[in-house]
Amino acid sequence: MSSVPNPSASDPDSPKQTLHYKIEESPKRFSETLFYAWQHTMVDISPFVIPLAVASAVGMSVSGRADLINACLFTMGIATILQTTIGNRLPIIQGCSAMVTGVIAPVAGQIGLAAVWGGVWIASILQTIVGALGWLSPLKKLFPPVVIGTVIICIALSLGQVATRLAVGSGHWSNFAFATTVILFVLILQLRFQKLFGGLLARGAILLSILLVGLVGGSLSGQMDWSPVREASWFAIPKLFPYGGPGFGWEWIPTAIFAVTIGFIGSIVESLGDYAATCAASDEPLQKRHINRGIMAEGAGSFIASLFGGLPCTSYTQNIGVIAATGVASRRVVQVAALILALYGLCPKFGTLLVSLPRSVLGGVFLLVCAMIAISGIRVLAQSTSEIRHAYTIGLTVLCSLLLPIRLEALPDATASWPLIVRLLVTSNVVLAIIFAVGLNAFFNLLDTRKKSSRSNERELAES
Template sequence: MQSKDSEIVWEEKPKLVEPIYKIEDRPAKWWESVLYGWQHTLVDISPFVLPLAVAAAIGMNASEQAQFINFCLFSMGIATIIQTTLGNRLPIIQGPSATLTGTLVPIARHFGASTMWGSVFIGGLVEMLIGASRILKYLRLFFPPVVSGVVVICIGLSLGHLAVRLTIGNGQVINFLFAMLVIGCIFILQVLCKNLLKGIVARGAIFFSIWLVGLLLAGILGKVDWVLVAQKPWFSLPGFFPYGGPGFGWKFVWAAIFGVMA
């Protein structure tokens, strides 16, 4: 019979890593919370990629696409605050679903944006009723880990494919260099600067790397277009129902509604 040590794959025994902040902990400084929250938002690619896919299907221009992303980020913030205070209270950012986006794109393309909003509205109400009825624990029997795992892998591959396309852009060599510099900068800050400012620089390595390479260096080299940024106000709140609403613009098509709920 083999010993436990002979079954270890790696050279060292695996051990549990104690998290820096536990589920009920928070940073001592408010600006540190802003840093980690901002970094998490930058890392979460879904609010940037998925709205662009829907916006392209609707036919939005660049200015409308930027506004659409702002709407998405604002809604994500409200949903995350509700979920982390009144909901499951887990440190998880709420955001758009890649599976739902795959349904919304053909709906928007074939039925139009008004039908897409109407179907999402009805689908959201149905999902809310399912959650309130607490029957989800019985429905989980139809979604074993093997099914859920395949779905998560497909979502990851889909988002990774879009992320690579956005990174490559028009195929210029400078785009690859920027991507490698961001990755290299992250490793340098995490390894060589792990004790700088009590570890804050290392924990915010992604945030600092994106700003240093993606905005500062790319801006110096003239690869950042600030025209669209200059045209927009620094602070702006989204209006209610900017694309119509129930009874004044939205359309309800059963085929689209079933597609969203599926």
């Protein structure tokens, strides 16, 4: 999912800055290319925190969380190279999909990672086929802005529950202090130092705050455990099939496949808007090949991610802001950024360092990420009309998708006899949000169609 907009970067919808380098152009010096590429890696921080939702759902150890983050970073680089080379060839970063992760986390918590990654494998193949054959029109009709925006807000609120648990922890005052401090650091860097060093501090505010507050504060308070970091190696290729594979561990559970596929569908539709925004920021006309080849490449990237135990990939909007702010839309720059991200993923010590930071620091940053996801949803909703049916769609979807699972989880005896697919659907916030939003929108459209048909018949009778 176009996961987390960067508030410090320029809005791509604002008046365009003159491009210094267009998509097929490259900076003359490699040092300049490397600098711009590194800026992209500073902004695209979602892989550091979004996997924590899955890790928390299944109770992963420190080493397990580190392996998951490294796998996500490594496959993020591979998927970006794939997208920018043989996909839509736009300067857009690929990374962990918040929408699909919002589905995966509760499913993994109930039936395990083997079933989830089997579902990801199937869903990624289906996405690749849909993109290759150009079967996207029906999806766009099912997911207008009112549906997509509402679902994105529900994702933010769902993941926000995980972020809050990490930030608050046991309720000790130090947890609140760490979470508050890292949030304030990010806000100060993004709002007070927007122009310093060409905006570099503002764009890298989240990563800088994680490392500064987490490393310094965690070390001084004794909450930073350095032993796993010392034991981790400097270089290692992520393991193939860490949670099993086709024919040797993956579970083919239709319920998991169905739930994950629903998340993929929502992510596909959201990516269509990302391609349009990237083209607008890059002064490139949006063409059909951008859409079809882009969705195909995202599916292929998610397929590769499933092999290494990484989360499914989608297009990110953060680097669109970097393009608008720097005037550098070079595809080569993004390809170098992809190589840097892949190198991050090849360093277990880096991933272990991130997960060894105080959880309240990661939770505070995760809350900010969820806030940015919610803002993204609100911006999408702004594209829809202010009709009463849209208000009902938004209100009912948000309330039912968040409150129904809470109530049903408090009634384990009543739901124990329900079929697995029903239990998963009614206890997953994101799946419920997609079902409610799509269903209500279709219902109101049907009412409008019948109303228009009735008026047309009345006119014909009056004229006859």
